[in-house]
Amino acid sequence: MRSAATELEYTPAEKPLAILLLEDSELDARLIRLQLEESGLVFRLDRVDNREDFLGALVPGRYDLILSDYDIPGFDGLHALNAVRRLLPDMPFLFVSGALGDERAIELLKRGATDYILKDRLERLVPSVKRALREVETELRRRQTEEALRRSEERYQLVMRATSDVVWDWELDTDTLHWSDAVEQVFGCGKKALGSGMEGWMRRIHPEDRDRVRTGIQAMIGSRADRWQDEYRFMKEDGSFAVVADRGYIVREAGGRAVRMAGAMQDVTEHKRSEEERQRLLSEARRRVEFEQQLVGIVSHDLRAPLNAILAGASMMLQRNGMESWQSKTTARILSCAERSTRLIRDLLDFTQARMSGGIPVRPASADLHELTLQVVEENRATHAERDIQVSQNGDGRGQWDADRMAQVVSNLVSNALKYSPEKTPVKVETWGEEERVLLRVHNLGEPIAADLLPRIFEPLRRGKRRSSRSDRSIGLGLYIVRELVLAHGGAVEVSSTEAEGTTFTVSLPRTAPATPEAGTGG
Structure with a gap:
């Protein structure tokens, strides 16, 4: 029997994982390569740093994964993502960049980015890569299953109207519930353990969710609706609970009486964890931006004010008559250092402004x-x-x-x-x-x-x-x-x-x- 932990782990193929890296910083590229090597991944990493080389590398079958910085001179990450989605729509695409901000990060995910990793949190790189490859594998299996279902008998024709993973078919008049073979792979339990009726299914649902799910199904059956869906916790064979997204299609007679209900359960536990992790990272990014803004305020107000006083005082001292040579030289050095510090602060403020606001x-x-x-x-x-x-x-x-x-x-x-x-x-x-x-x-x-x-x-x-x-x-x-x-x-x-x-x-x-x-x- 295959455990749930084994199902969630990414198992590398015999050939090296082919990765394309769009990164203009040689230092950052080295850090990324080191992080991948430390994980034990067997991989081949090709780095490009400009638009022409990147587009030339987008050949079907050449790479398994793309990693990309967001800020590339003359070619930003959004254009790179759009090019990949146009030429290689199924290619996993992960941003490895500095702080992006909430709105930009959400927009990139909406536009098709698989995930993003902050450069100061590179320890997330390998788990994110493995998760992206697992999602590709899952998506490929899902498509193959859908193709097989289309060629199958009426039961699988009906199930295709719902998301397919663990397929179930419930005959309402006889209270007979059929499960697909995938139930053992996903939840670790055999068909016999679930029983042949609705009660076996309900016993596996978490007690806090059970009444809601039962009431929801009965309400849909008693109405004129033909589709039902819910998300709840389902007990696996080892006693742990998986979060599942369940969708069903209700078949009715000509008079509207429900006679059959078919659907599919999908384990979305990993997706929920990923979403929680994404929200955590967004929160960290927000705090980082707030810290940078506070730092800019400190540098701008709390450092420039005393420097201005030093500049004014040194300038006035240089205008005095009767100063000895060593006093004049010392005062001139103070003035020069204060002016240089003022320029450095100005440059740092401008640099921060450019990075934060584009x-x-x-x-x-x-x-x-x-x-x-x-x-x-x-x-x-x-x-x-x-x-x-x-x-x-x-x-x-x-x-x-x-x-x-x-x-x-x-x-x-x-x-x-x-x-x-x-x-x-x-x-x-x-x-x-x-x-x-x-x-x-x-x-x-x-x-x-x-x-x-x-x-x-x-x-x-x-x-x-x-x-x-x-x-x-x-x-x-x-x-x-x-x-x-x-x-x-x-x-x-x-x-x-x-x-x-x-x-x-x-x-x-x-x-x-x-x-x-x-x-x-x-x-």
Whole structure:
């Protein structure tokens, strides 16, 4: 006799499990592979990180399972899911991502995702994979059973009007109840143990559910309805209870008298557990989002306020006469550290805002990119007096942009150029207006960006090689924020970098930014 535990366990086939992974982070891919290996699964994992390679891999029969991140540059998880459901509708598809939020997670499940796993809860990965494969196996068995029932006699023709799993057929006049062979596999009990009448069935129903089920069936039989359904607890042979979804179809004579009732019981215990687990994860995701929002508020208000006081105090001290040299140097160092901390907090707030809301909000108004650029360059000339920053401007620089945010874009690019170029070389900043757009170009000489880093230079926490310096230490968010701000204005940013020509960042901005909902950054 096969136990219920054996039925619920996933038994791997002899050939390795073929898994396709859509993931742009090499570190996350390694963690996923390690989690699968530690479980003892025999598998083959193929990783892709872009739209073209992913679509090219969607060949029938090549893979048993797909794992996908949600945030892929240029190709998000929703488009990947839609492509799989269109080309391989039965393929198990699991998201392995960061916090998705309640609405997005529910929407993905509605659109056909099998499940999702948070990256900080990878211990759920293997159980979710096994559950997905079991569901595929169950679905395949269900289809085969349905096909067999269609070819069977009248009893199975009637049962096809209900969900098929454990099939039963009840002749009301004689109180004779027939069970399919599946009852032993699902519940571990033979047909004889259930008896041949309704009472044997009712004795197996949990006492708290029994009266409701009996009353419901009798009410349906006495009415004109032809369909009945209920969910209740059914005792298995080992004494435990399975949650079953039971559906029946009532056959009536011409006068309406019920003479027969056929139906099917499906064990939904695992489904109920999965739903409870899903709800638990959604609750955890909600708490995580709330924590991030609280953290943003703390960083925004409780840290920036004392830094502003430090900045103001240090600036006033530097303006005093009669300070000794060591006092001036110490005060200047305090001012520099406070300014750097303010920039780091700003970058962290922008990064968090982009991750939580899908972008950084902007408030477009009339602005002139020429003027904004000159202001930023003058500020950098004051703090980098030893550097040669060259500016050229042509055409009309006016448009509808968020002036503070665009100044942030220019400042990040100019600071980046100064940071990554030799001190004796110039940094060139160009702005020029065209008919429908305004362009910004920032160029510097020096060692080019590594070829393997260039395609991912705008990703967060990516930094190129440069001279070590404690004074200009960053956390690698500047270029990511540049891209997010440019995208929020409906523009585009690109980079080219060679040994001969140096490195050039080019920003293209439409004169009118797209309308976006206003939202604060916690300031």
